[in-house]
Amino acid sequence: VERTLVLVKPDGVRRGLSGEVLRRIEAKGYSLVAVELKQATTELLAAHYAEHEGKPFYQPLVDFMLSGPALAVVAEGQGVIPGFRSLAGATNPTEAAPGTIRGDLGRDWGLKVQQNLVHGSDSPESAAREIGLWFPNL
Numbered sequence: 001v002e003r004t005l006v007l008v009k010p011d012g013v014r015r016g017l018s019g020e021v022l023r024r025i026e027a028k029g030y031s032l033v034a035v036e037l038k039q040a041t042t043e044l045l046a047a048h049y050a051e052h053e054g055k056p057f058y059q060p061l062v063d064f065m066l067s068g069p070a071l072a073v074v075a076e077g078q079g080v081i082p083g084f085r086s087l088a089g090a091t092n093p094t095e096a097a098p099g100t101i102r103g104d105l106g107r108d109w110g111l112k113v114q115q116n117l118v119h120g121s122d123s124p125e126s127a128a129r130e131i132g133l134w135f136p137n138l
């Protein structure tokens with residue numbers, strides 16, 4: 001079965017929304033395979049966000065992701081990779097539809113689009129790579 005990596009980013013953990021994100025994943029019918037509160041390191045984030053290196057938002061994004069622990073989750077189920085991205089909603093919380101995690105719970109904090117509560121892998125290749133980074137023992 002398909003697996004994806006979900007992160008409740010530091011803003012979501014700080015706001016006490018970890019349980020709400022897990023609730024939505026489970027309510028949709030996906031299974032939790034692994035859940036761990038984890039403080040990211042610069043090395044982990046450099047690998048995780050390699051595709052964004054050099055973009056103007058890269059360093060602010062990494063700094064934000066280092067600002068506190070994230071809840072790392074491996075979720076499993078048919079179609080879970082696109083399925084979780086549809087639960088998450090559009091990248092910018094202001095544009096994300098109501099009913100989605102970012103649309104219901106996120107808002108625009110000035111220019112800080114990176115504070116959009118969650119991450120979800122965007123392809124089977126990304127999912128395999130990201131699960132390996134966040135859960136090397138899985």
Ligand code: GTP
Nearest residue numbers: 057061090091111112113114115116118119120122
């Ligand atoms: P993830 O599930 O977190 O990967 O989000 P995504 O796939 O919707 O977005 P993408 O992979 O393109 O970007 C990764 C993360 O970088 C986003 O979730 C945002 O936190 C941040 N980000 C992306 N684009 C911008 C931007 O234009 N400005 C800022 N400040 N942050 C951005």
Ligand code: MG
Nearest residue numbers: 119120121122
């Ligand atoms: Mg992405």
